[in-house]
Amino acid sequence: MAGALPCLIFASTLLLVLAIIKSSTASTMAKPGCRETCGNLTIPYPFGIGEGCFHEGFDVSCENNTVYRHNSSSRMAIYNINLLERQARVNTLIASNCFNNPGGWASLDTGEFFTVSTKANKLTAVGCNTLAFLVGFNKYNVGAGCFSMCADKQSVDDSGQCSGMGCCQTSIASNLVSSNITFDDRFNNSEVRGFNPCSYAFVAEQDWFRFEASYLEDKKFTEKFKDGVPTMLDWVAGNEFCDEAVKNVSTYACIGKNSQCIRSPNATGYLCTCKDGFAGNPYLEEGCEGR
Secondary structure, eight states, rough: TTTHHHHHHHHHHHHHHHHHHHHHHHHOOOOSOOOOOTTTTTTOTSSSSSSSOOOTTTTTEEETEEEEEESSGGOEEEEEEEETEEEEEEOOOEEEEETBBBBOOOEEOOOEEEEEOOOTTEEEEESSSEEEEEEEESSSSSEEEEEEEEGGGGGGGSSSSSSSSSEEEOOOSBBBBBEEEEEESOOOSHHHTTTEEEEEEEETTTTTTTOOGGSSSSSSSHHHHOOOEEEEEEOOOOSSSSHTTTTTTTTOOSTTEEEEEEESSSSSSSSEEOOOOOOEEETSTEEEEEE
């Protein structure tokens, strides 16, 4: 019995080491040999930092512990990458239009394989006597707009909702790859400049924004959101559908031994997923492991 004890200890230790190795392997999201984190953000392949570490179109940089699409000159920081939902949360710019500086605008170009999520985002305008427009392209020229009206400070809705009195929201078209936000110059802040000198418009996550009446006051909105607003992008591994994508061996992304190609439910193109009974990163060769 005493002689069997060392063997039991050795066996238990071996099982523990194997479990740790398996857990470590399963948790790996980046391409082997590549950096996996930047600041507090995990960077899963097909995204990656540096040559050979990303799938074409998914290169990012890490600068001052912040992840950027391509690099910081893009002015598009990435807050989160969701491999399961196939989405990325990024920051986008705010358009502003002031009574003494009209004509403000903000543009967005998502780049190949990315589109603005129609389900997660809304066009939002903040201001009184404000009509904001979004003109975009998704294979067609499309548009959206919303109008906010409040004749005086007392008529501003202070419930936190975008009801059209100080703030308005509207849906946007699907699969937008580019957009430009502008204001109708027939409506401006000159008549309400005493309490609302500027108006603002942006595309952001609809569940993120809660309107505050103080945002109408001079510079309070831009001071709070000086880095922009969070916008959700949908992404695909490629713009083809599965039957076409698999024919191009050099660019096909579903290389995992237990991965498979599926059609994207949110954008035009294909995605990769682990087969039933497997979990992990389907874009890596050894990424999908048995549960």
